[in-house]
Amino acid sequence: MALRGNLKDFSLPDVFQLVQLSGKTGVLRIVRPDAEGSIWFRDGEVFFAQSNWRHELLGDRLVSAQRITPAALERALEMHKAEGGERRLGEILVSEGYITQHVLETFVQEQIQDTIFDIMRWDEGDFDFEVLPEVLHEDIGLSVSVENIVMEGSRRLDEWNRIKKKVPSADMVFKMATAPGEGTFEISLKPVEWNLLLLIDGTRSVRELAEEVRSTDFEVARVIYGLFSAGLLEVPSDEEVERLRAERAAREEKRARAATARAAREESPAPESETASSAPEVPEPEAHVPEETAVDKQPEEAPAGEGGHAAPEMPEFLSVGAEPPSDDDMAVFTEMMEAVLLPHDAAAAETLEEEPPATPEEPLDEVPQPGYGPETADETPVVPYAPTVEDAWDESALLAEMGIAQPPADDVQDQEPSAIVEEHQPPAEAEQYQPPAEAETYEMPAETGQYETPAMESDDVGFGAIPESDLAEIPAPPVAETEGPQFTPSGDFESDLRTLGLGEYPLELLEPEPVSESRPPMSEMEQAAAEAEDGSESDWAEFVQSISEEPAPVEQPPAEEAPVEQTPAEEGVAETAAPEGGSDQDLDSLLESLGSSTEKGAGVIASETDFGEGERTGEYISTDSYLAEFDTGGGLSGGLCDELIALTGGGTGRARPVTTVNAIPEPGEGGRLHIDQTVDKELLEQIIQGIEDL
């Protein structure tokens, strides 16, 4: 005798309990207009369930949980198809060794629960229980307690009712919040939440998201519920949704065109792009960027290419395969990934454990500082990689070694004054980025004299492309006239940049010297400062203070302070910025050439960047704790904290990694990231040499 009825008259839990009490074996089919499902019983216990209503396939579940790879699933599906469905997919996966029987049972059980829960949410439909002597095909030996299913289903229904308060419809659209929720400093995300975040863009509805991730709308809705509660999501206006959808459609169209074009290019072999065609042969790890994408990215990454700047094809070192990462590399990579994936507290604890403390025997202060001060030669460590002085003097070779091409002489004529300043470098600074060479200068006073009076010795130390006419306009640095060997500022970064032809010349290096003995009249300084009308009042005050208080280092420069107060870079700039007897027009033209940068504070000696103050108390909360704060009781789940565990899959028994997410601190809060304290100057110099030798 069949058991038939309607869900409006009998709820599924009632039917379940009836079948269980009778200990029947058979299949319960539930049919509604747009879907149907079936639940198999063996002696009153559920052992299988399936439906065609937005269900997540077993294979997809396994892939999502990274139990099998997509390739393995594809192969198993091919076998399943080739066998005509004789064996179920799970059996194939087990027999082929992709998963164990235990894993299969775990996932099938979860699938059964999800399916039954989905069916339990149906408000209408006809059910029909057919008694069968045995059901062999679907029986893989699982047995799920009806009580557990009813309890779990009821709990989920309770969750669903709660979720519906914030996600009332599967047609709702969410977008990423423009700012984290108030009071949110740290948010822990799980992979499923992360995956959804990637897709929540203000264009997809909850239902579309579920289809995109091949999950149920309940699963998606409860994740969205948590994200929305944590303030990570917002509900966009209808107008915004329309706009975002239009933008998305345009992007998709553009991407489709690009894909079509790329496919066309790949079909028609291009003999001229040898490097590009060889790139796919590079062995890449599984997680790498596909070679075709890497190659395609090159045109977008190409430099401007104007002015003779080479626009090379795929460089050899990129197209030729690098060595695969070693175990140590993978260990570091994994360690960092774990730092991202582990909960914050655990990650912080690991960091504390793993970070070696600063070695007390080698405090940074006691580390020799070669070339940074007037130490004696004995105090200055001789670094074995130090180039010879002669080598350092060869500016062209030096620049060539660094891969920086010297501009042609004609270019210099066309450049702005400040650009000329950058190009016209005192040759002595060419080796200033080589601390060991500077160390040697202390041992060779005769040569040191050359180094410290670069402008005076300009005839001896070629200026490369600088015309002599320009050189004549560049006065000698005033310090050089009165000072003997003051210092050779090893590692003077700004000077190094100038030597290498890199970067701009920082303003603070351009400006200090006008206050020296060749300082123009106050009215002209005001005129210079007037060009910085956009500068703040503090800048102006600083400017005024700088010109009123700063001593003239040229006249009475204490020898021991010279290395600190005036770098060679400043000297070099002073040549142009504040020439002896230099015309006001020179200064004005220089200031004008600085353009908008000058507006930030001409004549102001910029202070060091303030990177924040010390340690900041790491105040943060996690999503779970955040949500646990506002509701601690009620509901079948026994509190929102428990619910969150269920919401995030904690109740499945499967360990899931979480992603630690740290939020941006509030303005004014000090930095929390600090330099690696285990690195001292000696090690840093070793690293520098290693990079140079690369």
Add this chain to the structure above:
Amino acid sequence: MQSVKVIVTGPFNAGKTTFIKAVSEITVLSTERQISDASGEGSGETTVAMDFGRITISDDVVLYLFGTPGQERFSFMWETLSEGMLGFVLIVDAEDEGSFEDAKAMIAFFKEMSDVPFVVAANKVPATDVKTLRRVRSAIALEDTVPLLPVDAREKESVKAVLLGLLYRILDSMD
């Protein structure tokens, strides 16, 4: 084995992955993901988690390069990746003016979060193009105290120069 970490960050599609690939001895490990519709325009893939490259300094010193995701929506990962770094390079595509605001935001973020030296590298800028550098510096409101270096992220030597620039700045900061 002493390992040190340098972070390579910058706006979306600025060339961070290419930068690391240019100098890494190993095939760069990337946790890439095909750009979804939410990711906007640009190349076909973007860095969701991080890039990872290695430079062997000596038998007992290794420099690791970590690239951060460029999209602001992943900014919450920047801190995690940057913990214990030696310094960082912020790359900005000089030809992509639309990314300048993002670069400003990232600079502000790292300045707020960190006390480590950094340099900004203007990608796709010839070494002698001072005007472009000045334009970029102004556009991203970069302080004069922070070096702005030209770089071609595909060029190994160019990338080396930027790394050296950062290392010298770090060395300078140790005084």
